[in-house]
Amino acid sequence: MAVIPATWDLYELLQAVVQAPTYHIVFEILLILWIIKLIFFSKSYALEKTVLTTKEKDELIEEWQPEPLVPDIPDTHPVLQALERNIITGRPDKYLNVNGRSCLNMATMNFLGMAGDQTIETEAIKCLRKYGVGSCGPRGFYGTMDVHLVLEDNLAKFMNCEEAILYSYGFATIASAIPAYSKRGDIIFCDEGVCFSIQKGLVASRSFIKFFKHNDMEHLERLLIEQQKEDKKNPKKAKVTRRFLVAEGLYIKHGDICPLPKLVELKWKYKVRIFLEESFSFGVLGKCGRGVTEHFDIPVDEIDLIAASLENSVGSTGGFCCGKKYVIDHQRLSGLGYCFSASLPPMLASAATQALTIMEANSAVLFTSLRENAEKIHDGLLQVEGMKLMGVPISPLKHLQLGEPGGDRDMDTRTLQKIVDEVQTLGVAMTLARYLEKEEHCLPQPSIRIAVSCKLTDTEIKNVIECTKKACQTVLNENSS
Amino acid sequence: MRYKSPPCETCGNREMILLGKDTVTRFENFKMQVGVTSSDDNPTHSYLNSRGIWLTYILIIFVAHLLFLSVPFFTVAFAWTLTNVIHNLIMFIILHVTKGTPWETPDQGIARTQTQWEQIDNGMQFTPTKKFLTTVPIVLFFLASFYSKYDPLHFMINALVLGFNLVPKLPQFHGVRLFNINKW
Incomplete structure (x- = not known):
């Protein structure tokens, strides 16, 4: 385009009009006609919308075949079979009524037998008579009853913390x-083996997540040193x-305990805050059930936030966080589950207090x-042939995996399910550890998850071990032959 | 016959009313909102009818053109073609590529599949705004042709970008996505 000279005077320009090529003039005349028609002869109008007559409407309605609300499922569908295989009636106490048969319950996390406790039930019913079932509002919006405050108070006292908040x-x-x-922009160092609820919390935080290998403190320290170097580059x-x-006290996916002393040491060395999720260690570990801090004899003040569910050992519903007052108070306006959910039904709060x-x-x-029961079961299950026991002896959560996994997850799951079915015919109810396989971070190997209760007697423990041995032998022999 | 209706009592907006076989009032985009003044969910419907916006638009084009002219090694012809091409590209992207309501969300995606052009004046055809927006690129084309002395190369470039802005403005192309381009 630079071939055209820099400037022209008006005369040259007008001269160019006269010499303009014909195609250009035709094009411009067409455009001028378009403008004239557009401006002077086009009336504005709205585009027609298709309006159906009553007859057409009726016909369309007549034609419409609604899809069934519930699709037809063949009786042989695996999900349906799984649902119907185990129909449980009554309360999931120490004994469980599965398909009309009473089995010893090794499946639910009723570690302290609270789910079957009579005094708790009486307390809950008493509260039900007073307040009714629901609390009808979030805590900040007419949903706070005295029982919630009492429970928060008791939890804080129990954990030796300044304050607790109830979810x-x-x-x-x-x-x-x-x-x-x-x-966003913050950094979370997290153990790879954390449970699903922590994973969802990590996603919701939108922070940078740095996973370290499960209970691998060297890997964690490496990550922390890396971060320290990066921080020096950009101190602002x-x-x-x-x-x-973020770590779990007792890992539900692995059945082992986090090395808390080392974590606390790293916390002070590299200036990070520790969040401890104690859903399975609260009411389990420690001399008085205060969780992993008591187990390692570390003051609770060293931990910035402890969160735990009340749905396992305590046998109620809900959960709580505890720690320093100024830390916990922040959640009363920023904890989404606290602000925007109806509060815990009062009767369940009083059940938890009891x-x-x-x-x-x-x-x-x-x-x-x-602890004794867990150790006894651990010793017994270690001797089961062809199986591998995961977890530490004092953990009431055990994972029993195949000793020689076949490599195919579905096959292994089916084998384990057979073992579970077999154990059930012998009078012990167990379950597979189930995951949302596509969403779980670091999916563990398929396993049978065994939950030990403190109410088990020695004969029952022996029975469990014998039954497991027998069932594993039967199924594994059947598989290999 | 078309005339501007008296302003809405609550929000002062004038809406087009068609007088024909039956009078159609187009208040469907005005929803009652409790506690606040009712307003249109979608500003694209009306912002091009606001006071002074046509003048602003033309001024922006000419300021941009003066900027191009002031670059030492740009010739007059090149500056005019550049003005035309850049104007038409921006217009094409803003009016015929961008869909939905880019800045405001309260319409909850009702206009998600409509280009900005299709939303102007609630999708009515040949409204003053639409006539104005069609005329501007044509006039720019005339100017660019005149100042480039009807050069064939300049003609081709200018006519091509003009086509991109005229064809989608035709009522026949309302809601049409050629080859499903930009459909979703």
Whole structure:
């Protein structure tokens, strides 16, 4: 285009009009005609919308075949079979009524037998008569009853913390607590083996997540040193970045305990805040059931936030977080699960209070026998041939995996399911550990998840071990032949 | 016959009313909102009818053109073609590519599949705004042709970008996505 000379005077330009090529003039005349027609001869109008007559409407309605609300499922569908295989009636107590047969319950997380406790039931019913079933509102909006405050108070006292906050759903507790503190741009160091609710909390926080290998403190330290180096490069950014360390007290996916002393050491060394999820260690570990801090004899003040569910040992519903007052108070306006969910039904709050009272009164018996039972079961299950036992002896959560996994997840799951079915015919109810396989981070190997209760007697423990051995032998022999 | 209706009592907006076989009032985009003044969910429907916006638009084109002219090594012809091409590209992207309500969300995606052009004046055809927006690129084309001395290369470029802005403005192309381009 630079071939055209820099400037022309008006005369040259007018001269060019006269010499303009014909196609150009035709084109311009067409455009001028278009403009004239557009401006002077086009009336504005709205595009027609298709309006149906009543007859057409009726016909369309007549033609419409609604799809069934519930699709027709063949009776042989695996999900349907799984649903109908185990129909449980009555309360999931120490014994469970599966398909009309009473089985020893090794499947639900009723570690302290609170789910079958009579005094708890009486307390809950008493509260039900007073307040009715629901609380009819979130805590900040007419949903706070005295029982909630009493429970929060008791939990704080029990855990030796300044304050506790009560959530109405165990899963939502840690999933709300993490995003309440950690935001976009912050960094979370997290164990790979954390449970699903923590994973959801991590996603909701929108922070940078750095996973370290399960209970691998060297890997964690490497990540922390890396971060430290990066922070030195950009101190301005590092100053406004919060760093968190998320771990579970007792890992439900693995049945082992986090190395808390080392975590606390790293916390002070690299200046991170520790969030501890104690859903399965609260009411399980420690001399009085205060969880993993008591187990390692570490003051609770060293941990920035402890979150736990009340749905396992305590046998109620909901969850709580506890820690320093200024830390916990932040959640009363920022914990989404706290702000926007109806509060815990009062009767369940008073049930939890009663369970706490029992835990405090019988701590010597409850937790000692739970630990002993867990160790006994652990010793027994170690001897099961062809199977691999995961977890530490004192953990009441055990994962029994195939000793030689076949490599195909579905096949292994089916084999384990056969073992579970076999054990059930022998009078012991167990279950597979189930995951949302596509969404789970670091999916563990398929396993049978065994939950030990403190109420088990020695004969029952022996029975469980014998039955497991027998069932494994039967199924594995059948498979190999 | 078309005339501007008296302003709406609550929000002062004038809406087109058609007088024909039956009078059609187009208040469907005005929803009652409790506690606030009722307003149109979708500003694209009406912002091009606001006071002074046509003048602003023309001024922006000419300021841009003066900027191009002031670049030392740009010739007059090149500056005019550049003005025309850039104007038409921006117009094409803003009016005929961008869909939905880019800045406001309260319409909840009702206009998600409509281009900005299709939303102007609630999708009515040949409204003053639409006539104005059709005339501007044509006039720019005339100017660019005149100042480039009807050069064939300049003609081709200018006519091509003009086509991109005239064809989608035809009522026949309302809601049409050629080859499903930009359909979803």
